[in-house]
Amino acid sequence: MARVYTKNRFCAGLRYSTRIYVGDYAADNSMAALAGASEGVPRLGVCRMDVDDLGQSFVSGYECAAESDPVKRQHFVTLSRTAAFSRQMSLFFKGYINPILSGEFEHCRALQVAVVYSGGDDVFLVGAWTDVLEGARRIREALRRYTCGALTISAGIGIYGDHFPIRQAASLTAGLEDEAKKEWKRMAKQMEQLGILTEIDMAAFAGYCQAYARWKEAEEFITQHGTIVKTPSGYWQQVPQVSIAQTYLKIMNKFCEQFGLTPSARSRIVTDNGDDKESDAMELLLIKGGGG
Numbered sequence: 001m002a003r004v005y006t007k008n009r010f011c012a013g014l015r016y017s018t019r020i021y022v023g024d025y026a027a028d029n030s031m032a033a034l035a036g037a038s039e040g041v042p043r044l045g046v047c048r049m050d051v052d053d054l055g056q057s058f059v060s061g062y063e064c065a066a067e068s069d070p071v072k073r074q075h076f077v078t079l080s081r082t083a084a085f086s087r088q089m090s091l092f093f094k095g096y097i098n099p100i101l102s103g104e105f106e107h108c109r110a111l112q113v114a115v116v117y118s119g120g121d122d123v124f125l126v127g128a129w130t131d132v133l134e135g136a137r138r139i140r141e142a143l144r145r146y147t148c149g150a151l152t153i154s155a156g157i158g159i160y161g162d163h164f165p166i167r168q169a170a171s172l173t174a175g176l177e178d179e180a181k182k183e184w185k186r187m188a189k190q191m192e193q194l195g196i197l198t199e200i201d202m203a204a205f206a207g208y209c210q211a212y213a214r215w216k217e218a219e220e221f222i223t224q225h226g227t228i229v230k231t232p233s234g235y236w237q238q239v240p241q242v243s244i245a246q247t248y249l250k251i252m253n254k255f256c257e258q259f260g261l262t263p264s265a266r267s268r269i270v271t272d273n274g275d276d277k278e279s280d281a282m283e284l285l286l287i288k289g290g291g292g
Contacts, residue, residue, distance in 0.1 A: 008098065021094035023118030025101045027110060027127065035162035037112035038128035044162045045113075045132030046169040048177050049139060049155040051121035052184075054089070057151065058082060092146055093118045100142050101125075101135055111135050116166075121153075126166065129159045154181045157210065172217070179213035180206075187261075196260050208255035211248045218245035 005018050028034050035044040062081055067073040097118045102110045113127025113135050125135055136155045143153050156177030160169050188205065191197035197205060218241040228236050256262050 008095070021091065023094050023097040023115045023123075025098040026114035027112045029114065031126070031162045031166075034112055034114065034127045035129075037131070039130045041129075042162070043129045043159045044164065044169075045125075045127055045129030046158045046160060046166070046173050047123070047125040047132045047136050047155055048157075048170065048173045049123040049125075049136060049153050050177070051089070051143070052152045052154055052181065054121045054151070058085065061085070061150075089121055090119065092143065093120065093123060096142065096146075097123065097139070100138050105142065106138070111138075116170075124170065126169075132157060154184065154206075155210075156180060156213065176210070176213040176217060179216055180209040183209045183212045191259065194260075201259075204255065204258065208252060208259070211251040211255065215245055215248035215252060218242075218248065 003018070005020050007020050007022050008024075010019055027037075031044055035042045038045075060077075062076040062078075064073050064075060067075075096105070097115060099105045101113055101115070111127065111131040111134060113125050113131050116124040116126055118124070123139060125132055127135070136157060140153050140155075143151060154177055156173040156175065156179075158169055158173040158176060184205075187209075188197060191205070221241045222239070222245065225239065225241075227239060227242050229239050230236055253262075
């Protein structure tokens with residue numbers, strides 16, 4: 001008896017088959033063509049993404065945190081629910097990734113990118129650098145809707161020439177992803193507690209984390225190799241990482257000012273902590289000059 005499989009297609013009746021989902025969207029297989037499709041400077045974008053704290057979600061995602069009884073707390077932690085969770089995550093990254101990038105889901109244009117790998121909770125994209133950025137945004141937004149905001153995803157994105165080795169680019173962007181995650185975890189919780197980071201600010205804060213990762217990468221290169229290099233013709237010149245570090249430091253500072261992450265900016269931010277300031281006479285005196 002023959003066993004029939006179909007890839008990303010559904011067949012029933014006399015053409016019954018086992019359906020296999022594969023994230024294999026590719027606008028083009030040429031790195032030069034993908035880079036040339038970029039808006040502005042023709043560069044190749046490389047993106048590595050993975051879901052944040054997915055292991056912890058599997059371990060304690062179904063626990064009833066409000067229950068003090070250990071048995072009742074684990075009531076919904078079952079093998080069937082964990083298996084269903086795993087299947088649904090696999091479905092997103094293997095079955096939905098193609099229509100997300102092709103624009104079928106949002107009825108928008110197809111992106112000039114190619115999926116190198118998508119499965120489990122990981123995505124690896126290459127393509128026109130402007131479309132790689134848009135692809136990362138689409139995937140993040142689609143996952144947020146898919147999980148009702150319960151899960152988030154982080155990304156490391158690098159921009160390179162079309163002849164830059166993909167293997168090396170993948171390694172570099174994986175490092176950026178790790179650094180961005182560390183900075184996110186370090187800062188996000190404190191900022192939420194201060195009331196200066198909300199859901200609508202997440203994209204801007206993600207930009208800060210990416211800028212931090214790029215700045216740190218450039219600074220580590222400078223520490224290891226120095227700020228100048230001797231050219232084949234015998235001249236000494238400054239390494240590009242110096243200007244890269246300076247550029248991303250400026251970007252970080254702009255984000256810091258927006259989020260109140262510097263002493264001067266923090267002094268200008270008045271956060272809403274839920275208290276009724278109108279009933280506080282001293283607050284009225286300090287903020288409104290005693291008017292009321």
